[in-house]
Amino acid sequence: MPRPDRTTVHRHPERADADPAVLRRILDDALTCTVAWADAEGRPRALPTIHARIDDTLYLHGSRAARAWKTAAAGTELCVVATVVDELVLARTSPNHSMNYRSAVVYGRAREVTDRDELYAVARAITRHVLPGREDDAIEPGEDDWRETLLLAMPLDEASAKVRTGPPVDDPDELALDVWAGTLPLRTVAGTPQPSPDLRPGIEPPSYLGEFRRP
Amino acid sequence: MPRPDRTTVHRHPERADADPAVLRRILDDALTCTVAWADAEGRPRALPTIHARIDDTLYLHGSRAARAWKTAAAGTELCVVATVVDELVLARTSPNHSMNYRSAVVYGRAREVTDRDELYAVARAITRHVLPGREDDAIEPGEDDWRETLLLAMPLDEASAKVRTGPPVDDPDELALDVWAGTLPLRTVAGTPQPSPDLRPGIEPPSYLGEFRRP
Numbered sequence: 001m002p003r004p005d006r007t008t009v010h011r012h013p014e015r016a017d018a019d020p021a022v023l024r025r026i027l028d029d030a031l032t033c034t035v036a037w038a039d040a041e042g043r044p045r046a047l048p049t050i051h052a053r054i055d056d057t058l059y060l061h062g063s064r065a066a067r068a069w070k071t072a073a074a075g076t077e078l079c080v081v082a083t084v085v086d087e088l089v090l091a092r093t094s095p096n097h098s099m100n101y102r103s104a105v106v107y108g109r110a111r112e113v114t115d116r117d118e119l120y121a122v123a124r125a126i127t128r129h130v131l132p133g134r135e136d137d138a139i140e141p142g143e144d145d146w147r148e149t150l151l152l153a154m155p156l157d158e159a160s161a162k163v164r165t166g167p168p169v170d171d172p173d174e175l176a177l178d179v180w181a182g183t184l185p186l187r188t189v190a191g192t193p194q195p196s197p198d199l200r201p202g203i204e205p206p207s208y209l210g211e212f213r214r215p
Numbered sequence: 216m217p218r219p220d221r222t223t224v225h226r227h228p229e230r231a232d233a234d235p236a237v238l239r240r241i242l243d244d245a246l247t248c249t250v251a252w253a254d255a256e257g258r259p260r261a262l263p264t265i266h267a268r269i270d271d272t273l274y275l276h277g278s279r280a281a282r283a284w285k286t287a288a289a290g291t292e293l294c295v296v297a298t299v300v301d302e303l304v305l306a307r308t309s310p311n312h313s314m315n316y317r318s319a320v321v322y323g324r325a326r327e328v329t330d331r332d333e334l335y336a337v338a339r340a341i342t343r344h345v346l347p348g349r350e351d352d353a354i355e356p357g358e359d360d361w362r363e364t365l366l367l368a369m370p371l372d373e374a375s376a377k378v379r380t381g382p383p384v385d386d387p388d389e390l391a392l393d394v395w396a397g398t399l400p401l402r403t404v405a406g407t408p409q410p411s412p413d414l415r416p417g418i419e420p421p422s423y424l425g426e427f428r429r430p
Contacts, residue, residue: 011280031300032300034296034298036249036259038259043253043294044251044259044293045221045251045294046249046259046320047296047318047320065226066226067226077258078259079251079260081249083247085246088346090346093355094338094350094355095357095360097345099247103262123310127312130303130312130314131303131399135309137394137395138306138307138312138394139307139392140308142308142310145310167411167412168411174354175413176415178415179352180418180419180424181411182410182414184406184424185405185406186404187404188403189402189404190399190400190401191399191400191401192400193395193399194382194397194398195395196383196396197382198382199395200392204395205397209395212303212399212401
């Protein structure tokens with residue numbers, strides 16, 4: 001029997017988007033992701049982490065001290081989910097409510113990044129992923145930092161993207177109902193920067209802090 | 216050998232928060248969650264969905280047509296992760312960057328909600344979870360809707376919460392560096408409501424649309 005293709009979208013197949021640019025964009029827009037694996041007893045485990053994408057490789061940020069990340073680095077199969085909610089979809093009836101979301105699911109095994117150039121490039125990409133501009137400001141890792149931080153790489157070979165767009169879909173006989181229907185766009189924005197209590201006087205908040213906006 | 220306790224936080228144990236109110240609040244603040252399970256071959260699978268909490272029960276919204284949800288309804292072990300990012304934590308050095316996040320991990324098996332009163336209460340709770348106020352406006356499900364929608368219930372018996380708060384932590388010898396350090400609060404806000412193209416004229420956007428704010 002052929003191996004079932006995990007990347008085929010069975011539910012709402014019209015929402016599947018095979019364009020690699022869509023997948024990449026979801027991974028870039030999602031601030032965090034969730035990494036799932038099966039433990040030695042076959043039970044599901046999952047945790048959130050931060051990530052970054054370079055070309056068609058997904059990088060995950062982990063800790064050497066964490067058992068979960070040791071398991072991941074040992075080549076255990078992983079399933080990574082990244083989700084972006086663009087809009088709430090408000091239909092007239094409760095069951096027709098939805099979200100205009102974009103989700104990516106990436107399957108595979110990860111390799112530990114060990115090459116020095118790749119390590120530094122990934123550290124920079126993760127900082128930039130979280131806050132563009134910060135990667136030029138923050139001091140890059142020292143050699144000692146790699147004793148604690150673990151960076152993992154997963155190819156985007158086995159991955160799927162699912163996207164919903166557009167207005168709510170109500171039945172024709174519901175259109176006359178006296179209920180507002182439409183979409184409510186969401187975005188994540190930054191508030192006022194809070195300087196660290198130990199910040200040296202005279203250092204002003206950098207301008208890129210005010211430019212944070214997602215998606 | 217005793218069964219390992221999956222809810223013990225091993226990495227950064229100081230971030231573990233055993234207060235049930237903290238766990239409940241994370242589930243309430245997270246707009247979506249990720250549900251993970253192991254498939255018949257023991258491989259990890261995961262997908263995003265919406266949820267709601269009533270007392271100490273987590274409810275998940277699924278579809279009867281989806282194989283994944285049939286698997287979940289059949290009593291497969293699940294691991295549900297909900298994550299809220301409150302602030303970016305910007306340290307002077309790249310490896311000391313972090314996020315002030317709150318994450319919940321819930322383990323267990325789900326039961327399908329079949330009781331009519333519970334079904335309607337959960338449908339209302341999910342609508343309210345996404346957008347408070349909407350649950351009084353949207354038309355409640357009809358009997359036919361339960362043929363498509365699947366609602367699952369998981370107790371919060373085996374769950375953990377992890378919370379980071381506070382400023383970045385840099386080494387004493389890094390405090391003199393010429394780099395801004397502090398936290399950047401994030402919040403998700405709503406933009407301008409987009410009426411559905413088929414909206415009946417004369418229906419104004421309800422006021423609760425302007426009150427969406429998370430966390």
